[in-house]
């Protein structure tokens with residue numbers, strides 16, 4: 024037992040039963056909503072492995088990501104800071120983006136690596152490539168990367184196969200970019216990527232990473248941001264046609280199969296009792312895809328909005344012997360993962376303004392959250408308007424609302440982009456315990472609600488006075504020459520970038 028034990032002082036249990044620091048497996052789904060898993064009530068999803076983690080672990084009902092779209096949400100997850108600080112806004116990064124997650128931000132991998140952790144990311148990066156791949160995972164603390172550096176719809180997909188034997192991907196995807204590559208570290212391995220084989224490559228790579236780390240007696244951090252269940256859905260044999268829920272259900276099942284494979288690997292290598300497995304998703308469902316989009320369950324709207332459906336996510340923590348089976352209603356966030364893993368590993372926190380708080384007490388004691396409030400920024404945050412909504416305790420106050428393209432097609436008129444930007448003064452206020460669906464705004468003229476609004480205003484002012492917007496990385500624009508190309512000198516681009 025090393026000096027890292029001092030950090031565990033309050034959690035004697037961890038100290039006495041683990042001879043080495045715990046391993047971490049962080050599973051991150053893509054555009055998966057609050058209502059999409061079997062264990063969150065979806066009637067036709069098939070998610071036996073995630074359901075088992077939920078049954079034997081801790082399931083969260085009030086867990087939030089920090090943004091209703093991909094790149095900003097991922098930036099916050101890895102840094103424990105709102106995306107406004109790191110500059111990952113507005114919207115998302117593109118294949119030719121000049122910017123990326125700034126290298127002076129400290130990722131979870133960079134927090135753990137100095138303690139001897141092996142680190143790997145498999146799947147969707149989406150925090151930039153930049154000139155000479157300067158923003159790739161290998162520059163952000165990860166020893167290994169196997170994956171697509173952005174969303175797998177960010178290249179033409181009309182001619183690509185998404186399901187066996189040769190069912191083409193649904194839709195066109197982004198026709199103006201290079202076809203999506205599969206990269207290993209900084210090298211393009213395949214372009215276009217083969218979707219039918221992709222999950223097997225990831226699953227094998229991840230299992231191999233775990234096995235090798237255990238053999239070397241090295242603690243490990245495996246980050247698996249899956250492409251599932253983002254559009255266009257795909258799945259290889261083993262999942263294709265195997266769910267009741269069509270393409271979306273099959274892609275979810277393929278992800279779930281990988282979860283099962285990784286759990287079996289943790290058991291086989293004997294580290295299951297010394298590994299925290301944490302699952303959540305980056306943002307709410309992309310309702311515009313209709314039955315091929317996800318489901319927010321009872322929550323309002325989805326991807327792109329600051330309603331609950333855009334940012335409240337399924338989340339599960341599993342650690343046999345340490346985390347007791349149960350359900351928690353405590354408020355927590357992807358922001359809290361970095362401080363929590365740092366605490367459990369005995370690592371030092373980065374010397375920066377963090378927005379995350381340690382949630383170890385929730386995990387190991389089913390204790391109270393240290394998180395007082397959750398801040399909701401829109402996809403396009405600005406210093407002019409600041410935050411859109413605040414959750415304080417059970418209350419959520421919306422200062423601004425707007426619908427989103429990604430949340431079109433549902434009957435709720437507040438969700439699509441036709442629901443234009445609207446300021447609310449006084450804010451719209453909901454009781455998320457009595458009304459998690461945000462259907463019934465509370466009357467603001469009662470003394471109780473007046474007092475809540477006063478507290479919300481104080482939290483908002485304090486938070487905003489602490490917020491320094493980082494330079495927007497997305498606003499740096501794109502350069503087509505930065506798009507990854509397996510045949511860099513070829514022409515005409517982007518279509519010649521196939522190998």
Ligand SMILES: *[C@@H]1O[C@H](CO)[C@@H](O)[C@H](O)[C@H]1NC(C)=O
Nearest residue numbers: 125126127128129375493494
């Ligand atoms: C990173 O560098 C930029 C530019 O110098 C600076 O504005 C920002 O505050 C730095 N961020 C951190 C986390 O140190």
Ligand SMILES: *[C@@H]1O[C@H](CO)[C@@H](O)[C@H](O)[C@H]1NC(C)=O
Nearest residue numbers: 179180181182183195198518
């Ligand atoms: C798809 O394949 C057809 C036939 O080979 C070709 O004409 C077309 O340009 C391809 N489309 C894309 C988007 O690659």
Ligand SMILES: *[C@@H]1O[C@H](CO)[C@@H](O)[C@H](O)[C@H]1NC(C)=O
Nearest residue numbers: 290292293294295296343344
């Ligand atoms: C993990 O702990 C359980 C008891 O909590 C025990 O039954 C099991 O054998 C342990 N597994 C390994 C691989 O050590």
